[in-house]
Amino acid sequence: MLSIFDWIRRSGTGAELLAALKYFQNHSPDPFPEHKAIGPPISLVHTPCKRCWLYPCRDNTGLGYCRTCQAIIARAKSLGDQSRRAVVVWGHVNRLPKHLKSKTGFYGSHILGLHIHDAQHFLLVMLRVKLKPWIQNLLIYHGTDLKGLLQIFPTTGRTRRGNMEDVIGRAIHQEARFPMNLLRVRFFSNAYQLFTPHIRERKGRLTFEVTEFLRLLEMAFIFRSILGPEEQRLLRNFININNESEERLFWGRLRGCLTQEARDMLNAWRFRQWSQNQTILLYELIDYVEYAH
Numbered sequence: 001m002l003s004i005f006d007w008i009r010r011s012g013t014g015a016e017l018l019a020a021l022k023y024f025q026n027h028s029p030d031p032f033p034e035h036k037a038i039g040p041p042i043s044l045v046h047t048p049c050k051r052c053w054l055y056p057c058r059d060n061t062g063l064g065y066c067r068t069c070q071a072i073i074a075r076a077k078s079l080g081d082q083s084r085r086a087v088v089v090w091g092h093v094n095r096l097p098k099h100l101k102s103k104t105g106f107y108g109s110h111i112l113g114l115h116i117h118d119a120q121h122f123l124l125v126m127l128r129v130k131l132k133p134w135i136q137n138l139l140i141y142h143g144t145d146l147k148g149l150l151q152i153f154p155t156t157g158r159t160r161r162g163n164m165e166d167v168i169g170r171a172i173h174q175e176a177r178f179p180m181n182l183l184r185v186r187f188f189s190n191a192y193q194l195f196t197p198h199i200r201e202r203k204g205r206l207t208f209e210v211t212e213f214l215r216l217l218e219m220a221f222i223f224r225s226i227l228g229p230e231e232q233r234l235l236r237n238f239i240n241i242n243n244e245s246e247e248r249l250f251w252g253r254l255r256g257c258l259t260q261e262a263r264d265m266l267n268a269w270r271f272r273q274w275s276q277n278q279t280i281l282l283y284e285l286i287d288y289v290e291y292a293h
Helices: 002-008 016-024 066-078 080-084 105-110 129-142 164-173 193-197 197-202 208-226 229-236 244-257 260-269 276-285
Strands: 086-093 111-118 121-127 150-156 184-187 207-209
Touching: 002 016, 002 111, 016 066, 016 080, 016 086, 016 121, 016 208, 080 086, 080 129, 080 164, 086 129, 086 164, 086 229, 121 129, 129 208, 150 164, 150 193, 164 193, 184 208, 193 197, 207 208, 208 229, 208 276, 229 276
Parallel strands: 150 184
Antiparallel strands: 086 121, 086 150, 111 121, 184 207
16 A cells, blocks of 8 residues: 555646645555555556556546545645745654644745655655745754755646656655765755756755755845845846956946945945856755845
8 A cells, every 4th residue: 555655756747746745644554445456457448547556536527537536636726826826845853853743833934845754754845935944943943963965946746858757756865965964955946956956956055954955045035135136137247247347237237226235235245246047056945035125
């Protein structure tokens, strides 16, 4: 019989992942009588559930799904928007964070779905803009005692490149790449980057010590709070200029459009000396922070 984690790994989309996590908060892995037997072998007339390919279909629906798959798919239809605003954390740690299973307080308030796999693994889905305060509270509660790896990536749908099931499988495959001597973060701005992590690693935009990653999120928060959308767009155009004289001209015009606070921030950060990869990472992290009004 399939375990809860088996069902979770059968999620084809982020919405299905959320639906499975929410569904198994109130159901055991094998809640229905017809699941006591596996489905029929594939033939011209009969077939098992076309999603899990194990349990028998519900005869009275004609949809071709077993009861659990049908319940997950039905629930997923209303979770698409929530999934697009979510981020997944696959944690491989020396011990589970305190209060992770709490339904109240900070740890429970922004978590959309959670599965505790064992004493060292958890899968968590939260609103992506709550990533920074979640990590802050993680460090407040545990400091340097918590060690391991947090792999952070967005949800995805079904494409030719793979689906949510494939992405989670890749995260599991890569979890033991580092020793448990400190807490590290691997940040993927696109779920499919898990299939080619060496490309992102080579550009210095993948693996960070947790306090370094939190510092980057804080910079993204400040950047988004001080610069409006149009100013952010103009500044992003600046990094694509390769001609030195054109760059100086554009920078001078750009400074005239910015507030004194924004100019002071960019000067303090020495933004003009940043590499293109540093700037791209900052813009990737903007989607993962809120901003001060």
